[in-house]
Amino acid sequence: MATGGAPPQRGTAAAAAANLRRRKTAGGGAGGGAGGTMLQFYTDDAPGLKISPNVVLVMSIGFIAFVAVLHVMGKLYFVRKE
DSSP: OOOTTTOOOTTSSHHHHHHHHEEEEEEHHHHHHTTTOOOHHHHOOOOOOOHHHHHHHHHHHHHHHHHHHHHHEEEHHHHEEE
16 A cells, blocks of 8 residues: 555556546546537537437338348349249
8 A cells, every 4th residue: 555645556456546536526527628518519519410319220220121131032032043
């Protein structure tokens, strides 16, 4: 364990705890900056399409289903051709 005012050695649990404490207080509360959160940073004035996460989820599942159907159709077509 560190004695006096010396910082703890690197690689010890005390050093990790001190580093974590330093990171928590350095931010100044809820993320610092202009008082916004990370989500607000990405959604405020971002150019481009603004679609909800549900739409992205449905579109990605639809794409996966479409690719699966194409694979099945390709297998059936290949079998019938021979």
